[in-house]
Amino acid sequence: STVMDPNMSQGSGGVDGNKDLITSATNYFDDYVERCESDSKRARCKLCFKDFHDKSTARKHVENIHLPGQFIYSCNICHEVFDRKSALYKHAGKYHKSDPNLSYNS
Numbered sequence: 001s002t003v004m005d006p007n008m009s010q011g012s013g014g015v016d017g018n019k020d021l022i023t024s025a026t027n028y029f030d031d032y033v034e035r036c037e038s039d040s041k042r043a044r045c046k047l048c049f050k051d052f053h054d055k056s057t058a059r060k061h062v063e064n065i066h067l068p069g070q071f072i073y074s075c076n077i078c079h080e081v082f083d084r085k086s087a088l089y090k091h092a093g094k095y096h097k098s099d100p101n102l103s104y105n106s
Contacts, residue, residue: 029059032066060086076103 033055036042043058044051047066052058063070064084073088074081077096082088096102 028070029062029067030055032062033058077101 032046033043034046035055036044036051041054042051043053043055045058045061045066047062050061052061064086069083071085072081072083073085075088075091075096077092077099080091082091092102
């Protein structure tokens with residue numbers, strides 16, 4: 001899968017196969033997530049101060065609740081486009097589960 005910030009220009013590498021854009025998405029959401037002081041495994045949303053079991057869950061919350069559609073995720077098999085990483089994972093599991101070329105580059 002690949003991801004792209006819709007605000008970035010296509011000239012920076014486009015959607016297909018650009019690991020820098022995927023890293024950019026992860027780093028972008030990390031700006032809105034912090035570790036909880038009481039438990040280093042838990043994480044907190046900096047926007048609404050909700051606590052989560054781990055940093056990954058907090059990132060999903062920020063993307064789905066506070067910043068929906070900020071990034072675009074593309075299936076590396078059929079190139080269908082999604083506005084949430086979770087939607088891409090659901091699609092891939094349903095339609096491409098047994099495809100050996102399936103890739104989650106995140």
